Amino acid sequence: MKNSTIKTATIVGAGLAGSLWAIYLAKAGYKVTIFERRTDIRKAEISAGKSINLALSTRGWTAMKEVGIERSIEPLAIPMTGRIMHPTDGELTYQPYGEEGQAIYSVSRGGINAKMMDLAEATGNATILYSHKCVDVEFETGTVTVVNSETNETLKHTADVVFACDGAYSAVRYSGFQKLDRFDFSQDYIDDGYREILLPANADGSYKIDKNALHIWPRGRFMLIALPNEDGSFTCTLFMPFENNEYSFDKLKTKNDVDNFFKNVFPDFYEMMPDIADQWEDHPLSSLAIMRCYPWTSGKVALMGDAAHATVPFYGQGMNGSLEDCYEMGRLMKKHNENWEAVFKEYQEVRKPNGDALQDLSVYNYKVMAEYVADPHFLLKKKFEHRIHDLYPNKYLSLYSMVSFSNIPYAEAHSKGKEQDTFIEGIMAEHDIESLMNSGDIDQLIHTVFKNK
């Protein structure tokens, strides 16, 4: 280490990546100053059900375990062991996400964020300054300029190293990186927007639908999903094109439009929430974008999480990928003995392809959720894959499992997933898998194929 005096770090943004990364740095002995644009979410009124929830999976847990905080988060997490599909007519169907005991976890964004802020402050090494908006950054000195939005005072703060964890609309990226020569950047909005809907608990506080599942109403080009909250409610999200589609947000102008839409398209949901039209405008219609950029580091400053690779939510990996950034940065901090120049160089080289793959996977999974999960061929393939994995757990892991239940780098999971898919589709083209599943002869085929693979 160059510096024998106190080691300092600045983090811009006290969101999920920022507060977890503060714990990593604080535990490594850094004096950490976190500037957060908003007020303290712990002091604001947030009713549990109204905060957005997210799906926490293996990568997120791995990153939290590394600094020993997973036990503090577990009480806030509701396991979802599979998907329950709600067709327009007919029976619900269930697809387990993984093996017995595997699950992704519904968590409230605000809830786990507040907990991680507590844990960061509890280290004694991290200070969060709220209502401090970053307006400028100097790469070579590690200086950020922040404006206190309550007093309107401007402050310059210098540290050994600076981390921008300030989200998709990162001020550090916008006011700093984007002005660098040869900085590649793109923001691409998808054609779809989303609107959240709170499906309340029953009068007795119980859940209206199965608590331990992620519910999907797949409708081809659009979908409704629901994730459980701790209070018995579900946060539901309708993803749909803004315009130019048979069903699109621009066609839901009146309460009557909304009422008819739910009645016809999501009849079982409508039955549970016949006053949907009255709640329709409780949450805003929001847009969704993929943001890519490179480089991710310059001088003493690094982008992490959404600031580096904001994605669409369809694989439930945005948060997990951001927390994994912390794990990776932490690993490299140790590997290079806190030589930040070396850390940053390897961080961006290793992590960028994974950020890109995370984004590609996220876009792809919209199709899976909205369309494929209702497709008999896809469902059969899922069952076939599960059986292969049961018999050859070390030789076959589905793409979903690699992404959600492993720490295999996203880029590797993505390319291996494509390879496997070609392979499986080949077998399915040659054999009548459905009959073999029904007759029980499927294991023989699997053994033939995988025994010596």
Add this chain to the structure above:
Amino acid sequence: MKNSTIKTATIVGAGLAGSLWAIYLAKAGYKVTIFERRTDIRKAEISAGKSINLALSTRGWTAMKEVGIERSIEPLAIPMTGRIMHPTDGELTYQPYGEEGQAIYSVSRGGINAKMMDLAEATGNATILYSHKCVDVEFETGTVTVVNSETNETLKHTADVVFACDGAYSAVRYSGFQKLDRFDFSQDYIDDGYREILLPANADGSYKIDKNALHIWPRGRFMLIALPNEDGSFTCTLFMPFENNEYSFDKLKTKNDVDNFFKNVFPDFYEMMPDIADQWEDHPLSSLAIMRCYPWTSGKVALMGDAAHATVPFYGQGMNGSLEDCYEMGRLMKKHNENWEAVFKEYQEVRKPNGDALQDLSVYNYKVMAEYVADPHFLLKKKFEHRIHDLYPNKYLSLYSMVSFSNIPYAEAHSKGKEQDTFIEGIMAEHDIESLMNSGDIDQLIHTVFKNK
């Protein structure tokens, strides 16, 4: 027209698009205020050869003719009727760009910009305010906020309609459009940079190489080009990867490196300019980017030229495309009787695909210039195409001619060009075109193919 009082317009940026568009608006009776970030280029010292030159072609002339200014520009334009290729060893070769009498024109950017500023002011309806930097824009009111960099005063200026002609690094796009929800944007730097070199005139003021051509030293993955200036000099530009290549800018560190590089790679150029190593750092090493965005208009504000579709310079169409924006905006202004909402809607819908095609063509043409022009198959194809066009001028126009010598929309030229190329390659695969050209039997083949096409 809604307004019976004075019609007003703001233009941000007094560059090529801004000053031409000011003439269009002034002639249509608008009181035009132009805010330009820089000082008046007409008062700054610019020696002719040191300004960048550009290739003016048909689209640019068309846009200038529409407002009757082409006669004022002609004296500043040097015709280049074709390309002269300089191989490492051996003879120079010549490829005409088009038919007898067709040419693209070398112009000094500063020179024609200054002239168009004069012409705009001469209308009596346009005022250019220099050292006024745009820092904000309000879309619904048509208000721009500018800072006078000499006095540091901030000014808000409102007009009926606002045009951002402020280039690749557009302040209006950056501080306005980029903050709009669902605004798609990307800046992609290519791997190559460029450095300009001034090849001086002979002692008697004469040109060292043919004046009426664009000179190219094609070297596969990189190239040197030269365009004539009025004073006998040439502005030469070396385009080359920044790094990671056998030949790249990062390898030219010392005077000795530069000297050896030119001696070995561009021997005939080196002979004309043996002191190249001393002039090497007269001009900076610069980067090149493609910038795409959408929408191009919002409320009362529209992006034009590089602000909407900045491109790399390899097709010589950046300026021409920007001037064509003026032509198109002018056409729509008339068509919709100055109903700007309607004008802007059609402008962006019609023009965006052409901006994209311009950019795709620009990237593609780097390959043409650096690699294909030295490829015998490409040269034979060019000759074959010229002969087809000679015999069937209404049935065959090469891609280059569609782009440079016609006003066919870029997107149409691009797709037609791809179609034609497949077709021509098909004929070339079936017939020995070289022998037929030599024997004179080529016309018979062309007649067979094109007579009834």
